Amino acid sequence: MVGRFRERLRAAVDRLPEPVAVRLRPRRYRYDLSEVPPPPPRLDAPTRVTIGATNYAAQGYLLARALDRLDRVAAINVHQRPAGDTFGFPADISVSGDIVRLSSHWRRRQFAAIAEHYSHVIVESGRPIFGTLFDLDPAREIHALRQRGVAVAHLAHGSDLRSPRIHREFSRHSPFHDDDWETRDALQQGADRYARLLAETGGPVFVTTPDLLRDHPDARWLPVMVEPERWVASEPPLARRRPVVLHAPTNPRIKGTALIEPVLHRMHADGLIDYRPVSGVPAAQMPDLVRSADIVIDQVRLGIYSVAAVEAMAAGRVVIAHLHDDVVAHVEGVTGERPPIVSCSPEQLGNRLDSLISDRDAARERASAGPAFVRHVHDGTLSAGVIHGDFLASAP
Template sequence: MLSLPEPVRVRLIPHTLGYSSADLPPVISPPPGEVRLLVAPANYAGQGYEWARAAERLPGVGAANLVVARGTDWGFRADHRVVENVAVDSAWWYRRHATSVLTGFTHVLVESERPLLGGYCAGDVRREADALRTAGIAVGYVSHGSDLRLPSRHADRERWSPFRDQDWPLLPVLEETARANAAFLAEQDATVFVSTPELVLDYPGAVWLPVVIDGARWANPTPALLRATPVVVHAPTNPIIKGTELIEPTTTRLSDEGVIDYRRIEGVAASDMPTIVATSDVVLEQFRLGIYSATAIEAMAGGRLVVGYLSEQVREHVRLVTGLEIPIVQASVDTLESVLRDVVARPEQYRALAEQGPRFVAAVHDGALSAAVLEPFLRSADRRRKAPGSLDEHRTARRRGRTA
């Protein structure tokens, strides 16, 4: 039975493949438009989906995103999903997927230096880049963070850097991965975007592509800090990176004293987070990397007071690009207690800062700025096909790029 075609085996003996027919999604249909963009395959924090929507604000641009799912994706929105073992192992699926991409899209934005054609090029991102370009597709890259952030460089400049912990088992892997990815990007000589401003230190030629959120999902008419005991939440997707273990002695003690009502949020679906944020007063962001993430942006959109540690480089970069100050209260591991006590003592002053959040998000993170950042890449007309590619174009790409 192992010699049967894959579509037959997946119905009769799926246990031999590791996936079932229910795991085989439809192949992507390219969107309409003279410019047709695919953003794939990571979709961290739903950003692939949001950047695709931002791109569609531009005249003549159609966009779609694909997530190749690894484990739990927490229900972030996506246009298309495929589980990783199908993307890698199902020749029936990835050949059709590659045909659709190579003949139907004009531009791709590759997330985190990961392959977006599944097993078509055996996961080799260099061969995949060659196949995409041979098909006439303009290729750009976007880094989400740990794929490009060099731990040794970060440890040198940040006192609370998580990469100063030499006992962290992942440290050598992260260092090697970041160096390899930076070298790969340099080889490609392509447009490189980064989702957080500090990553321009790791790849100086990169362009900041702001994180995008749907502000309407987070809008909250109730002001923050009306309670005598503010609700303070912290939602660490990665406690080591966020500095959770460094701040919780402080937050737990203050909560035990009745100064704040501290709540740690974990394992919650993305769809439940707007309600959690809406019922809080203060959101603690992160205290080790010096950046602000989607969590902080969502909280600002909801008019919550965000407290965290931002490097001056991040604040200055945002200031230079947008002309705006980031309305996040500065606090370090050392100063968090005094900051929170001050928030409780002077709620009116901090409420005024929280009320700046929705305006900042609307100006920087609603998708309009991200669309403007993407536009030069998407208007690269010299490498753009006017219509979906021909079979001859695709066959050339297959000869150069296919392994299965």
């Protein structure tokens, strides 16, 4: 009885104007009204796209900018910032997790604005974009949007859809072989849940890394995006006697950091390289760090290349990553080009670094191909074309 009364009281308070409702809430449920962003604005284009809400590595924001360059298309991205976020990726609309959780007014305004003023929504990572408005159920959100005439597609970024079970069967270097990794089972459950959501809701599916096509064969590869001009370096790599080797893993387990650091520390101690590990650096500081390096190690376990590798290629640095043959073949089949990356498994790293240092001309030649490859494949033009052809132009 008491619980039902409290629920009715909470619902009544939530119907009041927001400034009044916030003051009437218990202290632990209050929030700062100045932190509540406005709803997505009306956009002046026939095709209006919302992208949300994970914005991993600014991919939602950069996709919106790429779509803006299309004729008769305008886009906006919404980023729900997780607690403790230190990266500071750019976003059109940025909202804290506390506001998403606490402000029923924000949730209702968000849904009303998108349902009334937008023609298309791209849902990132199968995450809810309206908080608890639909009980954190993305399938209900998608159904509600489609009932209002909004076309919906899915965008997967990596660990959200990547099945550990499939990946470890495909690769002996897979991080998902690690039995001591407590997160592995949770990642499998998340990937299975996402796969069920895709099957239940349908619609176009886009993946930012080609290996995810193993998990969802009907998806289309949407190349990750960077702003090439932010990464341009004036100095060529490997000009100094002791090359700087940069490794900036967002997830050391997945990137294989523990497998390669013994070699890196040994070569650093021997004076062969200047190893610089990086973690938790705000996005705005990364271009200078990458430009200051000669060699950038992306990852040695996943078989793909990530946004970090693309940024380093844009800067004309030598890039090392473990690449699977099917990933390279797909990139080449779509673009006509092979990524100018030094492919390397964990046990090969020492020999690869020795070869790069001893034959610097060949290494610089490979690195010099990076900026043009990025402009052709990863500046957003190709990605916007994929979205337009497979979603915007064909959606009802």
